[in-house]
Amino acid sequence: MIEFKNLSLTYPNGLEALKNIDLKIEQGEFVVIVGLSGAGKSTFIRCINRMTDPTSGQLLVDDEDVTFLKDRQLRKLRTKVGMIFQDYNLVKRLSVLRNVMAGRLGHTGTLKSLLGIFPQKDLQLAMDNLERVGIRDKAYVRADQLSGGQQQRVSIARVVTQQPKVILADEPVASLDPPTSHKVMKDLRRISKEDNLTTIVNLHFIDMAMEYADRIIGMRNGEVVFDGPVSEVTEETFEQIYDRPIRVDDMRGDETDGE
Amino acid sequence: MANNRGDKNEKIRIVSKKFVVRTIIALSVVILLYIAALYRTNADPIRLVRGFGIIWDMVFTDLLPPDWSYFSTSFEYLVETWNIALLSTTFAAIVALPLTFLASNNINKNPHFYRFVRSLLNFLRTIPDIILAILVVAFIGMGSVSGIVALTIFTSGILAKMLSETTEGISQGPLDAVKASGGNKLQIIRYGVLPQILPYYASYTLYVLEMNVKASVVLGFIGAGGIGQLLNRNMKFFRYDRLSMILIVLFVTITLIDFVSNRVRGYLE
Numbered sequence: 001m002i003e004f005k006n007l008s009l010t011y012p013n014g015l016e017a018l019k020n021i022d023l024k025i026e027q028g029e030f031v032v033i034v035g036l037s038g039a040g041k042s043t044f045i046r047c048i049n050r051m052t053d054p055t056s057g058q059l060l061v062d063d064e065d066v067t068f069l070k071d072r073q074l075r076k077l078r079t080k081v082g083m084i085f086q087d088y089n090l091v092k093r094l095s096v097l098r099n100v101m102a103g104r105l106g107h108t109g110t111l112k113s114l115l116g117i118f119p120q121k122d123l124q125l126a127m128d129n130l131e132r133v134g135i136r137d138k139a140y141v142r143a144d145q146l147s148g149g150q151q152q153r154v155s156i157a158r159v160v161t162q163q164p165k166v167i168l169a170d171e172p173v174a175s176l177d178p179p180t181s182h183k184v185m186k187d188l189r190r191i192s193k194e195d196n197l198t199t200i201v202n203l204h205f206i207d208m209a210m211e212y213a214d215r216i217i218g219m220r221n222g223e224v225v226f227d228g229p230v231s232e233v234t235e236e237t238f239e240q241i242y243d244r245p246i247r248v249d250d251m252r253g254d255e256t257d258g259e
Numbered sequence: 260m261a262n263n264r265g266d267k268n269e270k271i272r273i274v275s276k277k278f279v280v281r282t283i284i285a286l287s288v289v290i291l292l293y294i295a296a297l298y299r300t301n302a303d304p305i306r307l308v309r310g311f312g313i314i315w316d317m318v319f320t321d322l323l324p325p326d327w328s329y330f331s332t333s334f335e336y337l338v339e340t341w342n343i344a345l346l347s348t349t350f351a352a353i354v355a356l357p358l359t360f361l362a363s364n365n366i367n368k369n370p371h372f373y374r375f376v377r378s379l380l381n382f383l384r385t386i387p388d389i390i391l392a393i394l395v396v397a398f399i400g401m402g403s404v405s406g407i408v409a410l411t412i413f414t415s416g417i418l419a420k421m422l423s424e425t426t427e428g429i430s431q432g433p434l435d436a437v438k439a440s441g442g443n444k445l446q447i448i449r450y451g452v453l454p455q456i457l458p459y460y461a462s463y464t465l466y467v468l469e470m471n472v473k474a475s476v477v478l479g480f481i482g483a484g485g486i487g488q489l490l491n492r493n494m495k496f497f498r499y500d501r502l503s504m505i506l507i508v509l510f511v512t513i514t515l516i517d518f519v520s521n522r523v524r525g526y527l528e
Contacts, residue, residue, distance in 0.1 A: 049439055079441035089432030091454045102433075102450050106441025113442075114449050155436075162440050 001027055002048060002166065002198065007057035007067075009043055009222075017043040018054065019222040025215075027165070028196045030189060032209040035219035036242055041202040044219065045168045048200070049081040050074055062165065079106030082159035084169040084188075088151040092144035096135070096154050099143050100126040103162035122161075129157040133187050149180035153187060160191055167192060169201040173208070178253040181205075185212050205252035206238050321499035322506075329504040333489065337508055340485035343403050343478075344471035347410035351418050351471075352464045354411065358419035360448055363426040365434070380423075383416030392478045403484030406475050413474075414467045421463050422456065429455040462524040469520050472513060 002025040009018040017040045025031055033041045046052040047059060050066060059067045066077050082103070090099045104122045105113055112118070130136040133153040138146060143154060152172060159167055169188065173181035185201075189212050192199040203209050209216055209230075216233050218226030218241030226233075226241050238246055272279075297303075360366045361376040392409035399405055434451035442450065479487015486505060493501045 051435070051439060075441040075443060077441075078439055081439075083436070083439040085432060085436065087432055089436040091433045091451065093457075094454050102437055102442075103440050105437060105446045105450060108446075110443060110445055113446050158436070158440070 003060040005058040032213035039219040040222040082164035086171040090143040097139040103158040322503040325503040326500040336486040336489040343475040348468040350411040351415035354415040355418035359422040362423035401482040406483030462527040
C-alpha cells in the first residue's frame, strides 16, 4: 500500500511539480497516471522510490514513512520498489542475462556482486522471468542486438527478478511503435496481476490508459485533477484533465497500426 | 545613385582589404620570430651545409656497420626496458581506476572533493616525466625501480584523466537503473559504469604502455635503468657501432609494439 499525505515538491528553480497530493493506492492495483508533459507525472512516480526528494508532506510505502530515508534504508526501499524506464536503461554491451541479474543487486552482498558471483537460484529466477516475457532464447545475446520492444521486455524481466512489491513505469512505451507498445503493456499487466504487484504507469496515450488501467489518476500542473476507476472515465474526463479537446496524437492507436 | 553600386572600374577582390592587412601583419610577426631565433642561436646556412658532411661521416664510418655481436647485450637491456614499461603500466592501471571514479562528476558527487582530485591529476601531469624521474632517482637511487616508480606516478595521472573524461560521457540510464533497484555505489560502478568504459580502459592502458616504452628509454639516460642506460654508456665511450645496434633493436621493437597496440586499440574502440 502506498499513501501520499499532503505531499508537495518544489524544485530549486521554484517550479511546483507536486502540490498537496493526498491519495492511497492499494496492493495489487494497476494505476495509470495521465497528464500532459510537465504535469508532474514523472515527479509523482520518482518520489515513491525517492529518485527525487519531496519537499513537504509524508509518503508511506508498506506503512513505512519513506519521506526522509537515507542510505541503507533507502536502498532497502528501492529493492521493494522496482522501476521501468522509457529508454530501457540497459547496459548495451552486456548480455541480456547480466542485465536481468542487475535487478538482483539489492539482494546480493557487495563483495559477491563485485566478483560477479550470483546464487544458482537467482540465475534460475532470471531465466524464468525471461521465459515469462518470451525472450528466454536471447539470454546470452548482447542487449544492443535486440529490438526496442525486446529491450523493454528485458527491463520488465529485470524489474520482476528484483521481486518487488511495487513497479513504477515511467512512460514505458513512449519510444515504441503502436503494436509493440500493446505487447509490452500486455506483458506488464499480466505479470503484475500474476504476482499481485502494485503497478503505477505514466502514460500520455488515452486509449492505452483506458485499455490497461484499473484506476486512472489525472494530473495537471502538479495537482491531481481526477482519480477514479476506469469505468467512470469518459472522453470528457480526459478533456477535463488535459484542459483542451482530445486530439488524434493523444491516441496510440490499436495493435494493427504501423504494422 | 551610382555610388551605391560602386565604381564599375574598381576591381572586385575575393577577400576584404582588412583580411589582407591582418594576414600581412601576422606573417611579418612570424618571419620576425624566425629571424630572431636564427640570430640568437647563431645558426647560419653555411654551418648547416658543412654539417651534412659530419652527418655523412657519422652514419657511414661511425654508426655503420653495426656491431652485430652486441645484439645479445642490447636485447638483454631491452627486456629490462620492456619490464619497466610493463610493470609501471600495470601499476598505473591499478592506481588509475579508483582515481578515475573520484575524478568523474557523475560518480563523485561531492564538488569540493571532485575538484581536489581533478587539480591533483592536473598537477601530476604538469611535472615532466624526466623531472619526476630525477627526483625519484635522488630519493631511491639508480636502477629500474626508480624508473618504475616515476612512470607509475606520471602515467596513472594521465590514465585517470583520460578515463575520467570518458566516464563523464557515459549514458546515465544504466546507473539510474542499478540505483533504482537498490544497488549501492560500488554496485553502480561495477554494473553501470564499468561495462561502459571497459573497452576504453583497455585501449588507454595499451596507449600508456606504448608511451611508457618510449619514456623508459629516455629515463635510462638519467639512471633509471633499461636500454637508455646502455645507450648513454656507449655514447660516452664513442662506441657508435654498438650504438647503431641498440638503435636498430629499439626501432624494430617500438615499431612492433606500436603496430600491435594500434591494431588492438582499433578493434577495442
